[in-house]
Amino acid sequence: MEKKIKQSDRRQFIGNAAALGLMGAIGAGYVLSSCKTQKSEYAPPVFPETAPDGPVLKAGLIGCGGRGTGAAVNFLNAGPNLQITALADVFQDRIDRCRETIKKSHQVEISDKNCFVGFDAYKRLIESGVDVIIEASATHFRPRHFEAAVQARKHCFIEKPAAVDPVGVRSVIASGKMAEAAGLTVVTGTQRRHQADYNETFSMIKNGAIGELISANCYYNRGGAGYFTRQEGWTDMEAMIRNRANWLWLTGDNVVNLLVHNIDCLNWFFEKHPVKASGFGGRYHRPTGDMYDFFSVDFIFDDQKRYQGMCREMDGCTNNIGDVIFGTDGYTNCQNKIFDYNDNLIWEYKYPLDHDGKPTGRTAISSYDQEMINFVTAIRTKKPVNQVEELANSTLTGIMGRESAYSGKDVTWEEMMNSDLKLGPKEYTWGPVDIQPVSPVPGMKPST
Secondary structure, eight states: OOOOOOHHHHHHHHHHHHHTTOHHHHOHHHHHHHHHHTOOOOOOOOOOSSOOOOSOEEEEEEOOSHHHHHHHHHHHHTSSSEEEEEEEESOHHHHHHHHHHHHHHHOOOOOGGGEEESTTHHHHHHTTTOSEEEEOSOGGGHHHHHHHHHHTTOEEEEOSOOOSSHHHHHHHHHHHHHHHHTTOOEEESOGGGGOHHHHHHHHHHHTTTTOSEEEEEEEEEEOOOOOOOOOTTOOHHHHHHHTGGGOHHHHOOHHHHTTHHHHHHHHHHHTSOOSEEEEEEEOSSOOSSSOOSEEEEEEEOTTSOEEEEEEEEOTTSOOEEEEEEEESSOEEOSSSEEEOTTOOEEEEOOOOBOTTSOBOSSOSSOHHHHHHHHHHHHHHTTOOOBOHHHHHHHHHHHHHHHHHHHHTSOEEHHHHHTOOOOOSOSSOOSSOOOOOOOOOOTTTSOOO
16 A cells, blocks of 8 residues: 555546536645655545536537437536537537437427538537537547638547548647647546546545555447438438448447457556557448457557457457456455455445445446546636547557457557548548458458
8 A cells, every 4th residue: 555656646646626616625735745744655536526606608419329329418417507508520410419309308498400411511510609528429530620610729628439531530639739838628428527426436545555556457348239221312321320330430440449448448447558569350231331350459568467458349259348457465346346366355335325225336426427527627626637648649549459459460659640541531522432341351451
């Protein structure tokens, strides 16, 4: 428990806690005292239960699919005087469904004049008088939407992952630095970092509960993406975007789109990103698109410690979504439990109780609501938060793993940071797309 914490770690923690108005909850005197005496105790942030009141914040949602609609509802749940005033998507039917959901959940009407359709809809939304951008479009488009929002000096919530390729990741990093210089808040959809049980477990691990971290495994194994039927009259572009869960250029493939949840968690707990990936994958079940069905990747740190990441989308198989980190003195599932190597439970997160006095198994506030509460709190307290770098690092970790599996060769962080790989068509029009459903064959494709 006496493991040293770097002064920079304390400074970052204090800054993040203060930005979210948390110092009173953990005790400013305690934290400042720990800085002076160099004690090793790390206290988890205590997030606000609701965002503070303030002038109306008008949000515009870019990307009105299921996650975007959910994020809009989470924003409205976050506190008083919050409005969704504009919607943008490439498809009108998605806007219609989103409007209906928001009206049903919060009795909010969004006018026709503030609903924008098409590839340039994000530009018109940004110019519509909103204060805040919620970016939840297909991942391919995220870097350009984020850049435009920051250039317009809008606070941003952006979903994960950051991009589908190294060029996009570098764009997001640059926009993040621009946002920081402008004093804007950018919160990302890495919801575990906003979840009370994960934060409490992180605190236990940082304070030495399992000793020195050695290795880890993570899993995002679930059922298949499903069949997709192209309707008569759809162009290649429309068919691809409606079937985006099966196309590399739109999602980045499963190791980026899905395993990013776990990658971000393990990078967070190890407090750094891997520098090399060695992986493999393949395709057996998926009936459309060009993505793999499964990946297995070793992610290797600069000190040769490593974690293994596995993801799979295939029906009829055993599902498993979770993480485990091994230390010298025990192991943890990262979320709510710590064990010794005799499988004795030595610590467990205490969840709120239900009306019968039994643990609910859920945090008091959902992580999706909490990330929006933290977002609005940072804006209204004028204490900016910027989570871009950690999201970019987790995304590039996934891309590194994908390119290793595609090529059948080890791929390094430096190679990815310097790569000119850019996925997708050269222009966005409702017509043919010169991208064929051909999956990479390991050993035939050079590493990027």
